Each structure stands twice: as C-alpha cells, then as structure tokens.
Amino acid sequence: MGPLTGVSVIELAGIGPGPFAGMLLADMGADVIQVDRTASASSWIPGFMGRGRRSIAVDLKKPAGKAVVLRLIERSDILIEGFRPGVAERLGLGPSDCLSRNPALVYGRMTGWGQEGPLAGTAGHDIDYLAVAGALWPVGPDSRPPPPPLNLVGDFGGGAMFLVVGVLAALIEARDSGHGQVVDAAMVDGSALLTTMFHEMRAKGLWEDVRGGNLLDGGAPFYDTYETADGGYMAVGALEPQFYAELLEVLGLSREELPAQMDRSGWPVLRERFESVFSTKTRDEWEAVFSGTDACVSPVLSWSEAPRHPHNLAREVFVDIDGTPMPGPAPRFSRSAFRRPGGPVQPGANTDEILSELDLDEEEIADLRAGGVVV
Numbered sequence: 001m002g003p004l005t006g007v008s009v010i011e012l013a014g015i016g017p018g019p020f021a022g023m024l025l026a027d028m029g030a031d032v033i034q035v036d037r038t039a040s041a042s043s044w045i046p047g048f049m050g051r052g053r054r055s056i057a058v059d060l061k062k063p064a065g066k067a068v069v070l071r072l073i074e075r076s077d078i079l080i081e082g083f084r085p086g087v088a089e090r091l092g093l094g095p096s097d098c099l100s101r102n103p104a105l106v107y108g109r110m111t112g113w114g115q116e117g118p119l120a121g122t123a124g125h126d127i128d129y130l131a132v133a134g135a136l137w138p139v140g141p142d143s144r145p146p147p148p149p150l151n152l153v154g155d156f157g158g159g160a161m162f163l164v165v166g167v168l169a170a171l172i173e174a175r176d177s178g179h180g181q182v183v184d185a186a187m188v189d190g191s192a193l194l195t196t197m198f199h200e201m202r203a204k205g206l207w208e209d210v211r212g213g214n215l216l217d218g219g220a221p222f223y224d225t226y227e228t229a230d231g232g233y234m235a236v237g238a239l240e241p242q243f244y245a246e247l248l249e250v251l252g253l254s255r256e257e258l259p260a261q262m263d264r265s266g267w268p269v270l271r272e273r274f275e276s277v278f279s280t281k282t283r284d285e286w287e288a289v290f291s292g293t294d295a296c297v298s299p300v301l302s303w304s305e306a307p308r309h310p311h312n313l314a315r316e317v318f319v320d321i322d323g324t325p326m327p328g329p330a331p332r333f334s335r336s337a338f339r340r341p342g343g344p345v346q347p348g349a350n351t352d353e354i355l356s357e358l359d360l361d362e363e364e365i366a367d368l369r370a371g372g373v374v375v
Helices: 017-027 062-072 096-099 127-133 154-176 188-194 196-203 241-251 264-278 284-292 310-315 351-357 362-370
Strands: 008-012 031-036 052-059 078-081 108-112 179-187 221-225 235-236 297-299 318-321 324-327
Touching: 008 017, 008 062, 017 031, 017 078, 031 062, 031 235, 052 351, 062 096, 062 188, 062 318, 096 108, 108 154, 108 196, 127 154, 127 188, 154 179, 154 188, 179 188, 221 264, 241 264, 284 297, 351 362
Parallel strands: 008 031, 008 078, 031 052, 078 108, 108 179
Antiparallel strands: 221 235, 235 297, 318 324
16 A cells, blocks of 8 residues: 555645645555644645645644644654744754654654755745745746746755655664654755756756757757647657657658757747747647657647546546546555545544544543644
C-alpha cells in the first residue's frame, strides 16, 4: 500500500506547500495526521490537497491541546509545519520541544525565506521568492514584465518537493543514527536550485540575458506554442536535429528554403513560417497529423480536457474521487502499489479515533471536548 507504509507523519495544518507535501507523503502510504485548528472544523472548504490523511482538530493555544499534540509527536517519525519562523516555538511545539519528547523525530519546516537571513521574518508569497531567487526574471517576452508562472515553481516545485526530499532523506539518516534533525526547506532556496541548468548555460555563453530570446524561454521558434485555425494551440519542442527534421517534414517545409535551425538571426523567418502553417488546420487536425511521429508536437489541453486525453486515461494520470477528477499519485513503484487516494478530509473528522490511539478513555476525550480543546 505504498513505499511509506509504516511511516507516521504529523502535519500542522497550513496552506500551499505544506498540505501538498502532506498529500505526497500520504499518497505514498504514510499515515499522515493533520492537526487542524478547532475553528476550521466549522468553516470547512474541501481541499484536494487534503486527501488521504486523517484529521484531529486541536486548540494549540491551550496547554491541554499542546499536550495532545506532543503525545502524537512521541509516536511519530516526521513532523511538518509551515509557520513563520518563531511561531511554532511560541506555541511550545518548536524543534527543541518536540525533539526532547522524541529524539529521533524529523522536524520539517516549510517557509518562503528560510529560518534565518534578513528576510526570514517578513511576509511573502510564491512570486516574491521566485523574484529574489532569480527564477522569475527569465519568464515571458522581453516586451512585457515577467508574468507569474502560476505558483508551481515556488510553492510546489521549490517548496513542497524539496521539503519531501529533505524529510525522507533525514528519516533514512535517523533510522541509522537514532537521532532526528530539523529540515529547513525554503522556497527561495528550492526555486534557485531549480535554475541550476540555466546558470550553467549562461556561464558557457549559451544563454543571453534577454527574456524571450533563448532556446527554452520562447525565443526559439522550434520550442514554442502556435495558434491553430480554431483558436487552439500546439506545443512544439523539436530541439534535437532529428526531431526538428521530422517537424519540417510533417509541416511540409523544405530545409533548403529555410534558415539553419540554430541561426538566431533566422529565427524570425522560421517563426513566421511556422505560424502560417499551423494556422491552416484545427488543433485536433494537427494532433492527428502529428500522431505517431517523433516531431515532439502536442496539443495544449485545458484543465477539463487533460483528464480525458487517451494517454492520461491509459496511465490513470487523473483519478476520480467522489465524482471529481484530480491528479493521481506520482511517481509509480513496481512493487509498492499505491492505495487509491481517499477524498479530502474534514478537519476533526478523526479526532476521537486518534485520541483513542493515545490510550485516552471516553471520559478523558469527553473532558477535552467539553473544554474546547478538541472538536
């Protein structure tokens, strides 16, 4: 039921990358207990990223609530939190508090700026972390300000993914050493690291400091998108010479009548020819024409279209949960099959069940409820 079966995780509920990291761990089989606020249990909005885990709603500002969470931590492998630096400490749930109760605990911290540095205590969002990391500046055409690439790069790519890698690496080390540690995952760090290849290309003179003028930023006409006759779009990624040759063949263009592929001065001519040809057919017609070729050309699908694409259907890239399609677990494992993800968990849905696992009896649980410590 997933390669992380048997791994126990406490997730102090937050937004963005924290829940996404919890979802990834739960998808891979970990028993993730989400510690929600008591107030959120009465204002619940279903969240896709809340799938696959259990939830207990606790008032962390009450000593008895903190005590409940510390008892959970004593029997857990990993804790993840996404508060600003210092908040967990003020709640009495910082690394020293938790590691004193469970020395082998891996304590994962998810922030934008990191736990120290001049900006550590300031507010920010994905776009700010990308900006300072140098990952936002290269995006978009040079004639306009850089557009935000959704919040995929900072929150999820540079944030949640590095948090998951970090806590799993630390878990392996903890099982050898018997000692846990703090994993400081910052979106500015991860976003910068994602740009490694481009720093190398720039160092080798293969990347110019002009947005929209390079090989992978929309500058190259053979790595871009083109509008079709019906207002759809086709994505072209024919970088290698053999794929580029096949692209020209399928489009009915003669190499001898065009500038050389890597002649930047000829790129405007190539782009004009590609735009002209792609405008002659609909997106579906072009998809059929390119089907089975190695020209690296694909239709640009919408949110509603992607779950219905034959390839995505065959691989179950999207799964139906409670009548709603959502992206399924990734990556795939040859032996440790994923369990089918459950639906989003309502805050506090498993409160009694989790408290019972802490060996609290019905009277003790009733007292916690009566005192507003849990709901």
